[in-house]
Amino acid sequence: MKCFHCQAKLQRGLTTFTDSKNGYVIMLHDVPAWVCPQCGESLFDNASVRGIQEVVRSLDEGVEKLRRAA
Numbered sequence: 001m002k003c004f005h006c007q008a009k010l011q012r013g014l015t016t017f018t019d020s021k022n023g024y025v026i027m028l029h030d031v032p033a034w035v036c037p038q039c040g041e042s043l044f045d046n047a048s049v050r051g052i053q054e055v056v057r058s059l060d061e062g063v064e065k066l067r068r069a070a
């Protein structure tokens with residue numbers, strides 16, 4: 001698999017996922033991904049995407065519950 005930006009060969013590694021939504025900021029360190037050794041671009045594989053979605057879903061549920069409690 002090659003980097004979209006610089007065409008270097010991607011390597012397995014860990015990266016940080018960040019997103020801001022639904023009134024919170026999420027930052028997950030050490031998420032398995034394909035990482036470009038040249039420019040640092042990273043690409044999440046399907047397993048990581050599913051894992052991230054699961055984390056976000058449970059966060060959303062927790063946030064909903066918290067707001068309802070207010």
Ligand SMILES: [Zn+2]
Nearest residue numbers: 003006036039
């Ligand atoms: Zn690259």
